[in-house]
Amino acid sequence: MEASKHMFAGKLAVVTGGGSGMGRELVRQLAAQRCSVAACDWNAETVAAAAAAAQAGAADGVLVTGHRCDVSDEAQVRRFRDELLRRHGADHVDLVFSNAGIGGGPSFISSSREEWERTFAVDWWGVYYVARTFMPLLIASGDGVLINTSSVNGLWASLGPGMPNNAYATAKFAIRGFSEALIEDLRTNAPQVRVALVMPGHVGTDIIANTRLAHGTPAAHELSDADVEEHFPPDVRSSLVDAGLLAAGASHDDVRAFLARIESDFRDKAPVTAGEAATLILDGVRSGAWRILIGEGAEKLDEAIRAYPELAYDYAELAKRVAPEATSRSPST
Numbered sequence: 001m002e003a004s005k006h007m008f009a010g011k012l013a014v015v016t017g018g019g020s021g022m023g024r025e026l027v028r029q030l031a032a033q034r035c036s037v038a039a040c041d042w043n044a045e046t047v048a049a050a051a052a053a054a055q056a057g058a059a060d061g062v063l064v065t066g067h068r069c070d071v072s073d074e075a076q077v078r079r080f081r082d083e084l085l086r087r088h089g090a091d092h093v094d095l096v097f098s099n100a101g102i103g104g105g106p107s108f109i110s111s112s113r114e115e116w117e118r119t120f121a122v123d124w125w126g127v128y129y130v131a132r133t134f135m136p137l138l139i140a141s142g143d144g145v146l147i148n149t150s151s152v153n154g155l156w157a158s159l160g161p162g163m164p165n166n167a168y169a170t171a172k173f174a175i176r177g178f179s180e181a182l183i184e185d186l187r188t189n190a191p192q193v194r195v196a197l198v199m200p201g202h203v204g205t206d207i208i209a210n211t212r213l214a215h216g217t218p219a220a221h222e223l224s225d226a227d228v229e230e231h232f233p234p235d236v237r238s239s240l241v242d243a244g245l246l247a248a249g250a251s252h253d254d255v256r257a258f259l260a261r262i263e264s265d266f267r268d269k270a271p272v273t274a275g276e277a278a279t280l281i282l283d284g285v286r287s288g289a290w291r292i293l294i295g296e297g298a299e300k301l302d303e304a305i306r307a308y309p310e311l312a313y314d315y316a317e318l319a320k321r322v323a324p325e326a327t328s329r330s331p332s333t
Helices: 021-032 044-056 074-088 113-141 166-189 207-214 225-231 234-242 252-268 274-287 296-307 315-321
Strands: 012-016 036-041 064-068 095-098 144-149 193-200 291-294
Touching: 012 021, 012 113, 021 036, 021 044, 021 095, 021 274, 036 044, 036 074, 044 064, 064 074, 074 113, 095 113, 113 144, 113 166, 113 193, 113 207, 144 166, 144 274, 166 193, 193 274, 193 296, 207 252, 225 252, 274 291, 291 296, 296 315
Parallel strands: 012 036, 012 095, 036 064, 095 144, 144 193, 193 291
Antiparallel strands: none
16 A cells, blocks of 8 residues: 555656646646656646646656647647657656547537537547557556546536537547557557546536637637627527526527636536546556546446446436436536
């Protein structure tokens, strides 16, 4: 137990999406546990700030570096690898937390192809490119761990009635399948590396705001009336009203206020904070777990889908069988 408590000390970890949310907390907690960290994020300012804050609280001999990288671009992932090896004077890495992700592309039918593919590229191809790029360095470690972040939407491909989540859920299911397939692949071909799959429920992060920025969408107060009408046509408003999220006859200002509230509430009123989630992830990795569920909601949803797979999208019937909170609007993470 004492040895496992200090398993991160003296090692080098890679964290994608390290500028905010769970990624930022992973960077901070790893550094506090005497692990050097190379963090990347598409937002250069946030990852630089996260790295500086973690470095300030780290012990002597620990190095934390921040790097700009869009993980959906393989060339940038490779550049990130080369930069971190040079700055850390390393020839291997010990842990890779593939944590970067955005939302978007909720509908394969009505969302733009550009939005759908951008979301899928960050969420799936980012994980794939990071694994391709860093696997040789994990093998070289002799005791490497690849930690891939999926979601409860890798268990359940919906947010509930009238709220599809197509691109995000498709990517998160792909991450789950890839990670599970790696278990035997690594056992057979690279036993010095293991994989862990993280499946968070609602964790308090800035993913909604980051998603908006990643897709170039204006902030709520910047939306014109025409923007509101375009993004919230009558059928969308009707779904939100039916879900109890918007009042019937809501004005354009009401919609703007709703959007601003969603961003802040998602972060500030979540049942699990980003710091708590990071602690659970590190505890899971330390314990040797390959499957790490984050939050009671994730655990209940997992139980419900495994118990009643054919009722997964019959919301009313599923709700009769399980605790209501397990099937209530499970946000992306």
